[in-house]
Amino acid sequence: MEKIWVLAEQSRGEPSSTALELLAAAGGHASVVEAVSWGEGVAQAAQVLGEHGASKVYDCRGLGSSLPGPRVGAAIASLVEAGGGPDCIFVGQTYDGRDVAGRVSARLDVPLLTNVVGLSSGDEGLVSEHAAFGGSKVVRARFTGAKPEVFVVRAKTFTAAATGGSAAEVVPVELPDTGATDGAKVVGRHEEEQEGPKLDEADVVVSGGRGLGAAENYALVEELAKLLKGAPGASRAIVDAGWVPYSHQVGQTGKTVKPSLYIACGISGATQHMVGMKGAKNIIAVNKDESAPIFSIADLGIVGDVHKVLPKLIDAIRARS
Amino acid sequence: MCPKLSFLPRVGQVPCISGTIRDMNVAVCVKQIPDPAGELSLDPSTHNLVREGKLVLDDSDSYGVEMALQLVESAGGGDVTLVSMAPNGETSGLRTALAMGATAAVLISDAALAGSDALGTARVLAAAIRRFQPDLVLAATESTDGYTGTTPVQLAELLGWPSVTFAKHVELGEGLVKVRRQTEAGYDEVECPLPAVVTVTAGVVEPRYPSFKGIMAARSKPLDELTIADLGIDPSQLGAAGARQEVVSVEDAAARQSGEIVVDEGDAHERVVAFLERIKVL
Structure with a gap:
């Protein structure tokens, strides 16, 4: 496979652990791995993303008070429509990841496979694994033609691994007009005091x-x-x-x-x-x-x-x- | 809350005098699923979940129904309309939600829907929702059986609406909803203009139990059954073919072995401490 994009969430320049796990998985299936990210600090995150295998990071930059779903979803859709899009997009099964994946799916008219807990290469592209009936069964599934193939992957499915690469090239992305879909605005953020690990x-x-x-x-x-x-x-x-x-x-x-x-x-x-x-x-x-x-x-x-x-x-x- | 409304047989016909914002029409996406407590199975040829027999209202959806009822009450009037999709005309789960107090239900039932994926489902729900233009659409964050968790956002995009997912608190403002949205670190306060799609997490409200009166009333509440043709959707976009994905295999997962079982006789905590020492947690 030629190219996989990873939706890489980051906070204050630090990529999420899931982003790094997805980069490791992508590196096993494609010759080119690129990241899509947003928020303040993407330029800083590009170092670690690069070290984990991303050659480029598409930077949607700070979203102000907007939620990521509609804006980042529209940005990905317009990048794909402009050509040069990937064969697959890996998204973490997170609060924002699901929002972005849902918007991308509806915008590009491509289906999603979610709750992925494993990926392997088959004769006709990637095959995803899903836990069914409380984990007593493993269901394997694949897409039948629609591109890009969007896999929404649960955390801890893969193990992050540094590849020894250098900082990813930061490519600024113009966010398309998202109209009414971007109407929701964050007016306050509350971080509950958290002791100990996540x-x-x-x-x-x-x-x-x-x-x-x-x-x-x-x-x-x-x-x-x-x-x-x-x-x-x-x-x-x-x-x-x-x-x-x-x-x-x-x-x-x-x-x-x-x-x-x-x-x-x-x-x-x-x-x-x-x-x-x-x-x-x-x-x-x-x-x-x-x-x-x-x-x-x-x-x-x-x-x-x-x-x-x-x-x-x-x-x-x-x-x- | 408008106390006067508790005397009304049906929410939403008389505007509340105090605290009125305006009439509020809420659609709630609900799913009828095989009873999760029962035996579940996949059809060996289609790999679809077997949905024969009685279906129940997904527990996750009872929070959305309750939230809708409360929001309409706080607005001083309006309707709560259930929107659901099923391949076989099943209505028992919808009757449960009607018995809780919803005003009416729309069921899109069509054999062509079997095997639909999340995007296909969103397409159907969007077409049904466009027909009655609610102010707000509520849904669960995900269903208990399929748990794809993306249908509400796909629905919002198809409608061209904003969405707020993972709401742990919802209240109405002037032409908008105020939502506390769950985040990794805590929650965001989000304001979202209407119309909008909001998904609610479990535990946000305490779903009411249908009363006997509610159950009786539910029998005569309007329940419209629509087909794909009624909604004017191209059937090739729906069902298993429209899903553009397929199950390759279904296998038993590797079983995990059980270890030692100890009955506590007042000293079991010592066994735990010894175990923690052995695995070097202590």
Whole structure:
């Protein structure tokens, strides 16, 4: 394949880990890999993007108060329409990545394959892998002719790797008029104070589920996560119940995590949850129901009450430091 | 909230005196899916999800329905119209949402829709929504069964509208919606002129349970069934052929082995500590 573009999110000149993972994957399938990025700091990000295999970065620059979806989507569509577009576009399955992919798809009339958890080269181009039925099945799919092929890939699917390249050439992109589609404006940004690592980058994830019994007991999960220098996660059940925000959700409809250690507290193990965490190297589950499906994938399963086990565990770990 | 409206049999017929912004017509995209608690399977020849039997309202959509009902109440009047697509005329999930209080439903049902992808679905929804020009379209961030998660944005682009995804809070302003949009670091406050498409995350509101009265009333609420021909869409853009993608194979995933199971007798935390030491987390 000749060319793949990677939608590379960056913040203050630092590319997202998913962007670097996608660059590594793209390098395995195409001779030319280029990035598309936006926001302040793309020129700075070009160094690291180049080191990870991007020869060029198309710079949509600062978007002011606009959301990325319509503006970056339109920019990509017009670059493709102008010729010289790629065979494939890799997009991270993120809040903004999904918005951009959806806009590109509708503008260019090309289909999407989303929730990609693997890619391989077949006789007729790329074949994507998807987890179905809670990860019990692997579905492989491909496009049948529409170009460019847009794959929306979940975080942690690939491993980032430096290629030894130099800084990517920065190519400024004129943003086309997006009319009414660009009507939404950000009027305030709130960054919640975040201690410790991000959920999908953490080496240790401690998650809580319905078995915690009440929203206030989630504090036990946060405490244990903090002690282990990890990130707190959640099952869909307690996100749906409004105990914790969606950003904490691990699973099919949330984040995929692949930490060294995953501790599931009061999580029964609905298939929709397990698909998001069964790639963890080690899994510990604490649940009072011995028939909970989570035990079928746990390296260490504790049949017990989280309200008793967790406080003792927290005390024991605390006593060591 | 307009307290007077709670006495009305149907939301939206009488304007509320205090706090009126204007009538607000909201469309909610809803999906009827096979019960996720039941056995799910793929058709071995088409690789489509088997959608026979009774379908239920996707839980993820109940938040959009509830949000729409609350927004219409706060506006002091308007309609909540459900828009759904199904290959086989199924309506049981729509009746659930009507019983929650939605005003009417539009079901696009056509055999040609089987195997449609997200863009094809967005095309159909856009054509249906253009017919009644709502002020706002609400949808879930993604469905529970297909979880593609892009249909609402594709819909917005086809309509030429702005969109705000991952809303964790929505309220009405003058000709606009104010949304708290989930981000990696926290949330953005976003203002978006109407008409617009907004996707809501779960947990944003507490979906009401249909009352007995609501269930009875739902039986006689308008439910329009439309075909592709009614909407004037070229069938070649829809269904499996229009999706321009195909499933190559479906295989069992490698199973993960389970390890040791310990019943807590007051000292299980010590086993956990030993495990953490062994893997060098402690």
